[in-house]
Amino acid sequence: MVKVAIYPPNSLVIADLVERKGHQPLALQKQIRQKIKDPEIDSPPMNITEDDPIKGLKYAAIEVPSGVRGRMSIIGPIIDEAQAAIIVDNAPFGFGCVGCARTNELSIFCLRKRDIPQVELTYPTNQDETMEMINDLHAFLDKLTEMEEAGEFAEEEGDD
Amino acid sequence: MARPVGNNLCITPEVGSEDMDPDVSTRMIILGPKANVSESEVVNFLHLLDLPLTIKWTCYGAMVSGKDEYVRQAVEELRKLDPYGIFTKERGFAPGDPRKCRGHRHGPREGFHQMEKEFLILDYVGEALKHPKEVHIEKKEPVSLDLFKEVLENSFKEEKKQEGK
Numbered sequence: 001m002v003k004v005a006i007y008p009p010n011s012l013v014i015a016d017l018v019e020r021k022g023h024q025p026l027a028l029q030k031q032i033r034q035k036i037k038d039p040e041i042d043s044p045p046m047n048i049t050e051d052d053p054i055k056g057l058k059y060a061a062i063e064v065p066s067g068v069r070g071r072m073s074i075i076g077p078i079i080d081e082a083q084a085a086i087i088v089d090n091a092p093f094g095f096g097c098v099g100c101a102r103t104n105e106l107s108i109f110c111l112r113k114r115d116i117p118q119v120e121l122t123y124p125t126n127q128d129e130t131m132e133m134i135n136d137l138h139a140f141l142d143k144l145t146e147m148e149e150a151g152e153f154a155e156e157e158g159d160d
Numbered sequence: 161m162a163r164p165v166g167n168n169l170c171i172t173p174e175v176g177s178e179d180m181d182p183d184v185s186t187r188m189i190i191l192g193p194k195a196n197v198s199e200s201e202v203v204n205f206l207h208l209l210d211l212p213l214t215i216k217w218t219c220y221g222a223m224v225s226g227k228d229e230y231v232r233q234a235v236e237e238l239r240k241l242d243p244y245g246i247f248t249k250e251r252g253f254a255p256g257d258p259r260k261c262r263g264h265r266h267g268p269r270e271g272f273h274q275m276e277k278e279f280l281i282l283d284y285v286g287e288a289l290k291h292p293k294e295v296h297i298e299k300k301e302p303v304s305l306d307l308f309k310e311v312l313e314n315s316f317k318e319e320k321k322q323e324g325k
Binding site: 015031032037135 | 179180182185186188190247248249250251252253257259270271274275278281282284285287288289292293294295297
């Protein structure tokens with residue numbers, strides 16, 4: 001089971017397809033779940049403590065707005081944990097839960113920068129484009145399965 | 161269970177022990193437009209599995225919450241009903257959580273808008289899973305400079321001709 005980061009991080013279609021192929025999608029909802037279960041947080045749904053922007057410093061400089069750093073404190077661990085990545089480009093406005101264009105750009109940049117297998121797809125608008133996206137996605141996920149069988153992810157799993 | 165909260169959205173709800181359990185997860189079950197099952201069938205099926213789960217009937221399908229292993233088992237069984245019409249995704253908040261439940265928010269929760277958008281392509285996704293085939297899409301490319309020049313020169317020539325007449 002390969003841990004696959006998906007972008008937009010709460011995509012229904014991508015997460016579902018990754019699961020169907022037997023891999024683990026690293027969805028944002030799991031991170032949020034951990035947050036809301038934290039008894040330390042007084043006032044969810046703000047879900048942010050003063051520690052979060054500090055954690056976000058790992059991914060963004062101090063000049064970056066605290067909103068971006070706060071968001072990166074939640075998305076950052078997903079990027080670090082990922083063994084592969086699926087990025088959907090040209091997703092329509094409002095597609096995705098991050099609610100911040102700069103955080104989206106930074107997260108995609110951090111994913112691209114990592115030396116992991118990744119694929120970039122285009123958000124489909126019609127049947128043929130959907131078919132093409134699903135075909136590309138399946139080809140990528142099958143490749144991941146082959147790589148996993150060949151033991152290419154074994155070292156990373158050992159590090160965790 | 162959480163207490164009723166009125167209009168206050170930034171509340172600290174009194175969550176039950178289940179909500180604080182790290183093993184508990186919640187899943188949304190979303191039916192595609194061409195699904196062969198209805199929401200009620202899904203909910204009945206989930207109840208008949210007799211697993212210790214909280215099941216909620218919703219407009220898009222259902223929501224199940226409980227220990228992760230039971231949720232996974234339920235989803236696995238449910239998918240067999242209609243593999244190409246039933247989609248699932250994780251949800252951060254438990255069903256009825258006053259911080260997200262629309263019953264307290266006076267409007268759809270934030271994630272609903274994305275789900276609404278993705279619902280539009282679920283039909284195509286189901287079809288692509290059911291009958292996979294190779295497609296070739298011509299990608300739109302910008303007009304080449306040579307062609308642009310040619311079109312401009314032709315139009316200038318035609319303009320001159322018309323002026324000459």
